[in-house]
Amino acid sequence: MTKTAFLRPRSAPAESLESLAGLLREWLPLQRWFAGKDRPVTDLGVLSTTELFPGCLHVLVHAAHGGVPAPGGATPAGDCYQLLLGVRERPSPRLGKALIGTVRDGLLAGLTVYDALQDPRAAQLLLERLRRPGTAGPLHFEGDPAHEIPAGLVPRLLKAEQSNSSLVYGDEYILKVFRRIQPGVNPDLEVPGALARQGCHRVPAPVAWLRTTHPFKATLGVLQPYLRNAADGWTLALDALASGDDFTAQAHALGRATADVHLALSSAFPVGAPGENGQTAAAMTERLTAAAHAVPALQPYVPGLRGAFAALATCDAGPPAQRIHGDLHLGQVLRAGREWFVIDFEGEPSRPLSERRSAHSPVRDIAGMLRSFDYAARQRRPWRPEWARRCREAYCAGYAARAGWDPRKKHGLLRAYETDRAVYEVLYEARHRPDWLPVPMAAIERLAVRGD
Numbered sequence: 001m002t003k004t005a006f007l008r009p010r011s012a013p014a015e016s017l018e019s020l021a022g023l024l025r026e027w028l029p030l031q032r033w034f035a036g037k038d039r040p041v042t043d044l045g046v047l048s049t050t051e052l053f054p055g056c057l058h059v060l061v062h063a064a065h066g067g068v069p070a071p072g073g074a075t076p077a078g079d080c081y082q083l084l085l086g087v088r089e090r091p092s093p094r095l096g097k098a099l100i101g102t103v104r105d106g107l108l109a110g111l112t113v114y115d116a117l118q119d120p121r122a123a124q125l126l127l128e129r130l131r132r133p134g135t136a137g138p139l140h141f142e143g144d145p146a147h148e149i150p151a152g153l154v155p156r157l158l159k160a161e162q163s164n165s166s167l168v169y170g171d172e173y174i175l176k177v178f179r180r181i182q183p184g185v186n187p188d189l190e191v192p193g194a195l196a197r198q199g200c201h202r203v204p205a206p207v208a209w210l211r212t213t214h215p216f217k218a219t220l221g222v223l224q225p226y227l228r229n230a231a232d233g234w235t236l237a238l239d240a241l242a243s244g245d246d247f248t249a250q251a252h253a254l255g256r257a258t259a260d261v262h263l264a265l266s267s268a269f270p271v272g273a274p275g276e277n278g279q280t281a282a283a284m285t286e287r288l289t290a291a292a293h294a295v296p297a298l299q300p301y302v303p304g305l306r307g308a309f310a311a312l313a314t315c316d317a318g319p320p321a322q323r324i325h326g327d328l329h330l331g332q333v334l335r336a337g338r339e340w341f342v343i344d345f346e347g348e349p350s351r352p353l354s355e356r357r358s359a360h361s362p363v364r365d366i367a368g369m370l371r372s373f374d375y376a377a378r379q380r381r382p383w384r385p386e387w388a389r390r391c392r393e394a395y396c397a398g399y400a401a402r403a404g405w406d407p408r409k410k411h412g413l414l415r416a417y418e419t420d421r422a423v424y425e426v427l428y429e430a431r432h433r434p435d436w437l438p439v440p441m442a443a444i445e446r447l448a449v450r451g452d
Contacts, residue, residue, distance in 0.1 A: 019106025039065035086116035123155035143208035186219035200264035233330035248394035255398025257340035304448030315412030321359035329372035367417035
């Protein structure tokens with residue numbers, strides 16, 4: 001009997017992976033999708049362990065954090081992460097960066113463990129599970145019965161930095177594997193499915209998905225058609241900047257596409273009442289306080305930023321609250337031919353799932369895209385503020401032409417939501433990409449001092 005014989009049962013006891021704690025405690029913080037980089041991992045617990053196929057375990061782990069008190073003295077909560085772990089008796093040089101390490105003791109002693117999503121064989125077997133609906137312990141593989149997924153598609157793992165992991169199969173489908181798991185239906189499954197039923201062609205519809213019922217009900221992954229020969233908006237914007245080309249026509253079309261999606265969302269989900277600006281301003285101010293506590297560079301600008309939120313409480317309520325994208329920027333849109341498509345409806349992963357699934361002002365999405373134009377413009381030296389300004393104007397004009405209302409005429413709303421987005425960006429960059437921190441800090445200075 002080989003050491004991997006224990007993998008034969010469908011579910012392995014959680015204790016069988018306790019010996020992995022040391023390896024994972026070192027490996028997890030190095031991953032792009034790990035959310036607790038600024039907080040030490042004080043405890044690592046196995047919540048669920050299921051065999052997907054021989055030599056591959058599906059694992060949910062809970063990483064507890066300590067040592068950095070939250071505002072008000074509260075202890076930071078931990079996070080649940082999804083791992084697909086390959087297990088081998090002998091390491092392969094082809095594992096490369098996928099290698100996690102060799103277990104020294106316990107039931108896995110002497111075995112090599114690695115990130116199975118980086119193993120082409122494991123990725124192919126994962127697609128096979130999605131092709132045939134069924135269960136494996138608490139895991140449920142489901143799909144659109146009207147859509148048949150072909151076999152034998154060659155997988156490749158996308159290398160772009162992101163908060164999840166994505167596999168492309170034969171340039172036909174893309175599987176997003178969520179890394180940070182929260183209880184409930186993930187919007188990246190719920191929203192595209194609802195929009196497909198509305199006949200909205202700007203969002204690829206899900207064809208298969210993976211969910212779990214233990215230790216709580218949650219979405220784990222979504223398979224959608226892959227838009228081959230498409231380019232994301234970020235790449236297209238940077239190409240335009242590099243070549244000195246104008247991007248206003250594309251920005252105008254993107255504004256129209258955003259409005260199309262918002263209109264479809266308002267039909268697919270119940271439309272809320274006009275936003276309650278006082279509550280929204282209070283929530284924004286609370287996020288600002290927490291961010292300034294974590295990033296001291298924000299503190300000199302807090303009074304001016306609070307002014308933007310205070311003005312929100314007395315300005316026009318704006319359009320009704322509705323379901324929105326929640327994290328819209330140039331990296332979340334694709335252009336294929338002459339059409340823009342919107343992807344990644346997961347929202348901001350750092351925010352609670354209940355918040356991401358609730359209704360918000362569509363101005364929040366618009367502010368996210370306007371901030372993205374500024375991000376793009378600052379990738380070139382010297383900075384070209386006029387390029388970002390023209391894109392912002394064109395985008396809002398395109399949105400107004402389709403939606404029937406002009407974001408530029410909601411100055412108080414737009415300034416508050418841009419400010420809230422910039423505060424989020426400061427916190428994100430400080431945690432994940434410190435070299436990028438000057439980009440949102442420049443917006444913070446503008447929004448706090450000049451009130452633009």
